[in-house]
Amino acid sequence: MAAAPGNTAANPDRLGPLADVRVVDLTSGMAGPYCTMFLADLGAEVIKVEAPGAGDITRQAGPFAPDDYLRAFGGYFQSVNRNKKSMAADLKRPEGKEILRRLVAVSDVLVENFRAGVMERLGLGYETLRAINPRLVYAAIRGFGDPRTGESPYVHRPAFDLVAQGMGGMMAMTGPDPNTPLRAGGGVGDTVPGLMAAVGILAALHHARRTGEGQFLDVAMYDGILSICERIIYMYAYAGVVTRPQGNRHSLFCPFEVFPTRDGWVAICAPADHQWRELCAAMGRPELGEDPRFATNADRVRHCEEVRRLVTEWTSARTKAEVVATIADRVPCGPVQYADEIFHDPHLRARGMLVELDHPGCETPKAVAGIPIKLTLTPGSVWRRAPLLGEHTQEVLAWLGYTPAEVERLRMLGVVYCQETKP
Numbered sequence: 565m566a567a568a569p570g571n572t573a574a575n576p577d578r579l580g581p582l583a584d585v586r587v588v589d590l591t592s593g594m595a596g597p598y599c600t601m602f603l604a605d606l607g608a609e610v611i612k613v614e615a616p617g618a619g620d621i622t623r624q625a626g627p628f629a630p631d632d633y634l635r636a637f638g639g640y641f642q643s644v645n646r647n648k649k650s651m652a653a654d655l656k657r658p659e660g661k662e663i664l665r666r667l668v669a670v671s672d673v674l675v676e677n678f679r680a681g682v683m684e685r686l687g688l689g690y691e692t693l694r695a696i697n698p699r700l701v702y703a704a705i706r707g708f709g710d711p712r713t714g715e716s717p718y719v720h721r722p723a724f725d726l727v728a729q730g731m732g733g734m735m736a737m738t739g740p741d742p743n744t745p746l747r748a749g750g751g752v753g754d755t756v757p758g759l760m761a762a763v764g765i766l767a768a769l770h771h772a773r774r775t776g777e778g779q780f781l782d783v784a785m786y787d788g789i790l791s792i793c794e795r796i797i798y799m800y801a802y803a804g805v806v807t808r809p810q811g812n813r814h815s816l817f818c819p820f821e822v823f824p825t826r827d828g829w830v831a832i833c834a835p836a837d838h839q840w841r842e843l844c845a846a847m848g849r850p851e852l853g854e855d856p857r858f859a860t861n862a863d864r865v866r867h868c869e870e871v872r873r874l875v876t877e878w879t880s881a882r883t884k885a886e887v888v889a890t891i892a893d894r895v896p897c898g899p900v901q902y903a904d905e906i907f908h909d910p911h912l913r914a915r916g917m918l919v920e921l922d923h924p925g926c927e928t929p930k931a932v933a934g935i936p937i938k939l940t941l942t943p944g945s946v947w948r949r950a951p952l953l954g955e956h957t958q959e960v961l962a963w964l965g966y967t968p969a970e971v972e973r974l975r976m977l978g979v980v981y982c983q984e985t986k987p
Contacts, residue, residue, distance in 0.1 A: 580607020
C-alpha cells in the first residue's frame with residue numbers, strides 16, 4: 565500500500581483492517597459516499613475532496629436538529645460521511661488538478677461517481693492517474709456503468725436511486741398489487757451499488773498488494789439492483805413468469821409475509837414443514853400441522869389464501885410483543901418496527917448499531933447507524949463526526965509538501981478553501 569505521511573501512526577484513533585489504506589473520495593450524494601463510508605469505518609484514511617463553496621450536494625439536504633445553530637451539514641451528510649477528512653479544492657483549476665495528482669501519488673484508491681467522461685475532460689481520467697501511480701485502484705459508480713467495462717447505450721444518462729430501482733426490477737416486484745409498483749425504502753438503488761463497489765475495491769486492493777498492479781473497476785447502479793433482484797431473471801428464464809408486485813407475500817414460500825396484530829404488524833416466515841407445525845402448535849391449532857392441504861410448503865403455496873386467513877385470525881387478536889414472545893424462539897418472526905421502536909431495541913445497543921457523534925452547532929450528540937460488519941481481531945469503528953467543508957485542507961496540503969505561503973496563495977486565488985474554525 566502507499567506509504568505516505570498522515571497514516572496510522574499520526575492517527576492513533578483510526579483503527580481497523582484498512583488502517584494502512586488511503587482513499588481519495590471524489591464522490592457526492594449517496595452511492596459513492598456510502599461506499600467510502602464503509603472503507604472509512606474499517607479504518608481507511610478517506611480524504612473527501614469537495615469543491616470550494618457548497619461542497620457535497622447533501623451538506624444542505626438536512627434534516628437539521630432543532631439545536632443546530634450552525635447548519636454546516638445535516639443528518640444525511642453526517643450519516644454517510646463520518647470518519648472522513650474534507651479537503652476543498654477546485655479541480656477545474658490547474659493548481660487544483662496538481663493537488664489531486666500529488667494526492668493520488670501517495671494514495672491507494674480513488675472513488676468517483678461523476679457521469680462518464682467528466683474526469684477525462686478534467687484531464688484526470690484513470691489512464692492519466694495510473695501513469696502517476698500504477699498501483700492505484702480506481703473505482704467508479706455510475707447509473708449505467710463506464711465504457712471501459714461495457715459501453716451501455718445509456719452511458720451518459722444521469723441516474724438516481726429511483727431510476728435504478730425502476731429499471732433494475734426492484735419496483736417490478738415491490739408493491740401492494742400487480743399494478744402498483746413502489747420504490748423500496750432505504751435508497752437501495754444507491755446503497756447496494758455502493759456496497760458492491762466497496763467489495764470490488766477490496767478485491768482490487770488484494771490484487772494490487774500481491775502484484776503491484778492497480779486497476780479500474782466500476783459498478784452500474786442499474787446492474788447492482790438487477791443483481792439483488794435475481795429472482796426476476798430465473799423466474800422468467802426457467803418458467804416464463806414475468807414477476808409482478810405481490811405485496812408482502814413470497815411467490816415460492818408460505819407463510820412468508822407480514823401479518824396484522826392489535827398494535828401493528830409482525831413478519832412470520834415458516835416455509836419449512838417443521839416450522840409450520842411449530843407455528844400451528846403455538847396458535848393452539850396442532851391439527852393444522854397434519855392437515856394434508858398444508859402438509860408441504862408447495863401445498864401451502866397452493867392454499868396461500870387459507871393459510872393467510874388462519875394465521876391472521878391468530879395474530880390479529882394479539883399484540884406484536886405477544887406474537888413475538890410466543891413463537892420467535894422457534895419460528896422466524898419479528899415485529900415491523902418504526903424508528904422510535906428501533907431506538908429502544910436492546911439488540912441494537914448490544915451490537916453497537918446506534919452510535920452517537922458530536923455535531924457542529926449542536927449541544928448534544930446525534931445518533932447514526934453503526935457498522936454491521938463485526939470483526940473480532942481488527943474491528944472497525946465510528947470514531948469521528950463528518951467533516952466541515954475544507955476542515956482538513958491545510959493538514960492535507962502540508963503533508964503533500966505545500967508550504968504555508970503556498971497554501972495561503974492557493975486560498976487567496978480561490979483554488980482551495982480552508983475551514984478556519986472547528987466548532
